Amino acid sequence: MENVSGKAPVKGTGHREQTWTWHLPVPPDELWPLLSDTARMNEALGTPRYNVEEIAQPDGSVRRHARADYKGVKVEWDDRPYEWVAGRSFRNMRIFERGPLAYFGIDLLIEPDGDAASKLTYTIHVAPRGLLGRFLILTGLLRKSGAAIETMVRQAADHARGLRPLVFDYQPPAPPPGATERLQALSNELAAGDYAHGLAGRLAETIATAQEVDLIRLRPRRLAEAWHAPLRNVVELCLDATRRGLLTMSWNLLCPRCGGAKTQLATLDKLPRGAHCPSCNIDYERDFTRNVEISFQPAASLRPLSLGEFCMGGPHVSRHICVQQHLAPGETRQVEADLPAGEYRIRALQPGGESIIHHLGGAFPAIMAADDGESFGVTPGAPAPDGQVRMVNESRRMLSLVIESREWRRDALTAHEVTTLQAFRDLLPEQVLHPGEDVGIDHVTLMFTDLEGSTALYERMGDGAAYRMVRRHFAYLAEVVRDYDGALVKTIGDAVMAAFADPAQAVRAALAVQGGIDKLNRKYHIKTAREGKPVTEAVILKMGLHAGRCIAVNLNNRLDYFGSTVNLAARLQGKSRGGEIVLSEALAQDPAVQPLLNDRNARAESAELKGFDQPVPFLRLRAG
Incomplete structure (x- = not known):
C-alpha cells in the first residue's frame, strides 16, 4: 500500500494494523466526495458527537483536544489535522490521553482501476492503552471496524451508481411530540x-x-x-x-x-x-x-x-483545499496530485503569510516554506513531473502546508447576494444593520429609473388617476427586478432605486423593463384630453445604471446604499431620455455584460456630471 502521508504511522507497544482492498465499479472522482465525507460516515455509523477545545500554542499552532463518552467510556484525545490529496487519499491519527486506546489512525487511498472503476485501499492503525484496549483488539476491534467500513464503502458505491437514494443507511431520531x-x-x-x-x-x-x-x-x-x-x-x-x-x-x-x-x-x-x-x-x-x-x-x-462534532477538519469540510500535508523541519515531500490550471493559494495551517500561484496547467511548480516558517513561494528548482506536487519545508518547525483553490466560497450565499433579492426585503424587513453601522460592498450594480414628464402627467390626468398609474408602474418594476434577482431599495417620488449583486442580471432587467413598457401601456390604456383631443397616456421611463463599490447602511429601518456609485447611477439616469437606458462605461465593459450589448444600437458619449471632476463616459441605448 502507498504510504498516504509520506511518513510511517506512530508505533507503540501493541501496535496493530490491517489493510483492506476493494475493487469498485465507480470512478474515483465519483467515489471521493462520498468517502471523504467522514462526518457523514461517522454519524451514519452511530458515532456520538464529541466536544473540541481549540487551544492556541506558543508557536501559533492550534491544539485540538477532544472529549467524548462512548457507551459510558470517557475518552480524550488530540485530534490531529488530516492530511490529504483531494480525489486520491487522506490520513488521520487520533492520539489518546484517556480511554482504552493509545492511538487510532486511518489511511485511505483511491486509485483508478481500469475504465470507470476504482481500487480502494483502507488501512487502520491502532495501539491499546491498558487491559481494556488489549481486550478490544484481541476480540476483533480491527475486524469489526473493517466490516463496518466495508458496509459503508459498498453503500457509497451503490449510491454513486444510482442504486440507492441515500449515501449511507441512516435512521433519524424520533421527533419530539407533535413535531410531525x-x-x-x-x-x-x-x-x-x-x-x-x-x-x-x-x-x-x-x-x-x-x-x-x-x-x-x-x-x-x-x-x-x-x-x-x-x-x-x-x-x-x-x-x-x-x-x-x-x-x-x-x-x-x-x-x-x-x-x-x-x-x-x-x-x-x-x-x-x-x-x-x-x-x-x-x-x-x-x-x-x-x-x-x-x-x-x-x-x-x-x-x-x-x-x-462528528468529525473536525476533514477533506469534505475544507473542499477548497486540494493538498494538505504535514512536513517536518527540512523535509521535502512529493505526492501524487494532478492540479488543473487555475489560481491557488499556498499557506500553512499555522498563522503566517501566503502566496498566490497562477497555474497555467501541466507541471505544478514546487512550493516552499521559507526558513522563517511564515513565508511561502515557489522553489527555484524544477517542478515535479506532471501529476505530482513537490513541497519543501525549509523552516525549523513542523508545518502543515496547504494548496487551496481560490473558489472556496462557491457554496456560500453571501449577505450581499441575499440582501439584493426582493424576497428578502419583502419577507424579512426587520433584518437590517444596527443604526449607525455601515458595511462596505465591493461590487453592487444600481439601477435608477424615473418617469418622463411626470409633472405634466399629473396635470393632465389629475392626481388620483396619475397616482394609480405611477403605482402600477412601481409594481411592474418590482416584478421585473425580482425576476432578475434584484431588489427595489426605495422609491423617491416617481423614481425607483434597485440593486443587483450580478451586473449582467441588472442589465437584463433594464432591457426587460424597457422591452415590456408597451405591453404595460396597452394593458392600462388611459385616455385624457390634450388640446381638446383624446390622448392615450403612456408610461415612458428613463434609466441609468452603474456598478462599483459603496456602503450599505440602515436608513429608516431599511437597507440602503450610499457612495459615489449611487450618485453616478442617479446622475446617469438624469442623462437618459424617454425609452433609453444609460450605462456607465465601466458597467458596459464588464465581461458578462458585453455580450448583452453586441446587437444593440448603443452610442458612446461622455458628459460632465455634478459631483464628478472629470467627464464621465457612458453608453446610450434603446431597448428596442
Missing part, C-alpha cells in the same frame, strides 16, 4: 404561499429525514444543486420558511482561511465587525461581499440537533 403534525401543517402553509415554487414538500422531507451533517448548516446553493432547482427559488423558499417557523436563520462570519462559521448570529444588526478563528488562530474582518454568509437550520421544535 406541526411540520406537516407548516409545510402545507408554506406550499400555499407565493414562494414555495413546488419545493415545500422537499424541504419538509429534508427536515424530517436528513442527517444532522446536512441540517446543521443548510446552504441554499447546495440545496439548489441537490434538488436541480433554480437558486433564487430555493432562497425564497428558505426565507419564507424562516418567516413561517420551519427554519431558523443564521448570519455566519466565515474565516477567510478555513471557511468555518466561527461567529453565528440570528439577526443582521448583531453582526460584529470582526471575529477570531480559534481553528486558524487568526483575527479577521467582516466583508459583506465575501465572508458574511446566510444559512439555515430546522426549527428546534421540528427537528432538534445535537451539539458537538
Whole structure:
C-alpha cells in the first residue's frame, strides 16, 4: 500500500494494523466526495458527537483536544489535522490521553482501476492503552471496524451508481411530540404561499429525514444543486420558511482561511465587525461581499440537533483545499496530485503569510516554506513531473502546508447576494444593520429609473388617476427586478432605486423593463384630453445604471446604499431620455455584460456630471 502521508504511522507497544482492498465499479472522482465525507460516515455509523477545545500554542499552532463518552467510556484525545490529496487519499491519527486506546489512525487511498472503476485501499492503525484496549483488539476491534467500513464503502458505491437514494443507511431520531403534525401543517402553509415554487414538500422531507451533517448548516446553493432547482427559488423558499417557523436563520462570519462559521448570529444588526478563528488562530474582518454568509437550520421544535462534532477538519469540510500535508523541519515531500490550471493559494495551517500561484496547467511548480516558517513561494528548482506536487519545508518547525483553490466560497450565499433579492426585503424587513453601522460592498450594480414628464402627467390626468398609474408602474418594476434577482431599495417620488449583486442580471432587467413598457401601456390604456383631443397616456421611463463599490447602511429601518456609485447611477439616469437606458462605461465593459450589448444600437458619449471632476463616459441605448 502507498504510504498516504509520506511518513510511517506512530508505533507503540501493541501496535496493530490491517489493510483492506476493494475493487469498485465507480470512478474515483465519483467515489471521493462520498468517502471523504467522514462526518457523514461517522454519524451514519452511530458515532456520538464529541466536544473540541481549540487551544492556541506558543508557536501559533492550534491544539485540538477532544472529549467524548462512548457507551459510558470517557475518552480524550488530540485530534490531529488530516492530511490529504483531494480525489486520491487522506490520513488521520487520533492520539489518546484517556480511554482504552493509545492511538487510532486511518489511511485511505483511491486509485483508478481500469475504465470507470476504482481500487480502494483502507488501512487502520491502532495501539491499546491498558487491559481494556488489549481486550478490544484481541476480540476483533480491527475486524469489526473493517466490516463496518466495508458496509459503508459498498453503500457509497451503490449510491454513486444510482442504486440507492441515500449515501449511507441512516435512521433519524424520533421527533419530539407533535413535531410531525406541526411540520406537516407548516409545510402545507408554506406550499400555499407565493414562494414555495413546488419545493415545500422537499424541504419538509429534508427536515424530517436528513442527517444532522446536512441540517446543521443548510446552504441554499447546495440545496439548489441537490434538488436541480433554480437558486433564487430555493432562497425564497428558505426565507419564507424562516418567516413561517420551519427554519431558523443564521448570519455566519466565515474565516477567510478555513471557511468555518466561527461567529453565528440570528439577526443582521448583531453582526460584529470582526471575529477570531480559534481553528486558524487568526483575527479577521467582516466583508459583506465575501465572508458574511446566510444559512439555515430546522426549527428546534421540528427537528432538534445535537451539539458537538462528528468529525473536525476533514477533506469534505475544507473542499477548497486540494493538498494538505504535514512536513517536518527540512523535509521535502512529493505526492501524487494532478492540479488543473487555475489560481491557488499556498499557506500553512499555522498563522503566517501566503502566496498566490497562477497555474497555467501541466507541471505544478514546487512550493516552499521559507526558513522563517511564515513565508511561502515557489522553489527555484524544477517542478515535479506532471501529476505530482513537490513541497519543501525549509523552516525549523513542523508545518502543515496547504494548496487551496481560490473558489472556496462557491457554496456560500453571501449577505450581499441575499440582501439584493426582493424576497428578502419583502419577507424579512426587520433584518437590517444596527443604526449607525455601515458595511462596505465591493461590487453592487444600481439601477435608477424615473418617469418622463411626470409633472405634466399629473396635470393632465389629475392626481388620483396619475397616482394609480405611477403605482402600477412601481409594481411592474418590482416584478421585473425580482425576476432578475434584484431588489427595489426605495422609491423617491416617481423614481425607483434597485440593486443587483450580478451586473449582467441588472442589465437584463433594464432591457426587460424597457422591452415590456408597451405591453404595460396597452394593458392600462388611459385616455385624457390634450388640446381638446383624446390622448392615450403612456408610461415612458428613463434609466441609468452603474456598478462599483459603496456602503450599505440602515436608513429608516431599511437597507440602503450610499457612495459615489449611487450618485453616478442617479446622475446617469438624469442623462437618459424617454425609452433609453444609460450605462456607465465601466458597467458596459464588464465581461458578462458585453455580450448583452453586441446587437444593440448603443452610442458612446461622455458628459460632465455634478459631483464628478472629470467627464464621465457612458453608453446610450434603446431597448428596442
